[in-house]
Amino acid sequence: MTEASRGVYYIQGQDEFIPDSHVYVIGIPGSGDLSIVDAGLMGKGKYKVGAIRKLGIDLADIKRMIMTHTHLDHIGCLREIMEEVPHAELWIHEAEAEPVEQGDERGVYGMEMFRTMCMSQYNLKPGAFKFDVTKKLQGGETLEIGGMSWEVLHIPGHSAGSIALYQRESRVLIPGDTVYADYAIGRFDLHGADGTELSRSLMRLAELDVDVLLPGHNRIVKGVKPGYIRDTAEQWAPYLQ
């Protein structure tokens, strides 16, 4: 657990044979208005909550969970974390909020073969990822939360309701699984994914000034070089037609 930037804490995922997403806690300490961004893989809730407590954060200050998207490696331990912060709201982009509310888990598992494998491996029942969503994000909002200002961008492509959170002042970008370090991008073959949209979303992110890149997996990057996202988008463009 480290402070990745002022008001942004990083809890590294603990990958197994399926990756576990990183968690970010955003908000100025002392604001009493903190948000957890993404949850992680099944069984990782205890680790994530423990790491948050170790930071000295009072769980009563966690006001909401915000999901960058609802793939299994991000939503898997959402219920485990919500049990520890039952007062917290749940914010998801509307394109994934509606399936989540209806218990439509095609977008969670991404593909049928993966669903069958995970349900047996983790003993998951249908409806395991059915939640009431407090706030359905649309993209374009500026969230004034935790004494900070975060812009929400709807960046479909990796999944239908992927969002990025951007803090303009400190040039911090939390892009979910859309773009990673080392010129990597999210996969675009799962349910709800679309290569053309992913390409367009990468170009939108490329317009932002980013110093700190905080993706859903792999390493985080401080001191991102100018044009990094544009270079990544351009390298991948031929494969995203």
Ligand SMILES: [Zn+2]
């Ligand atoms: Zn994903």
Ligand SMILES: [Zn+2]
């Ligand atoms: Zn992921």
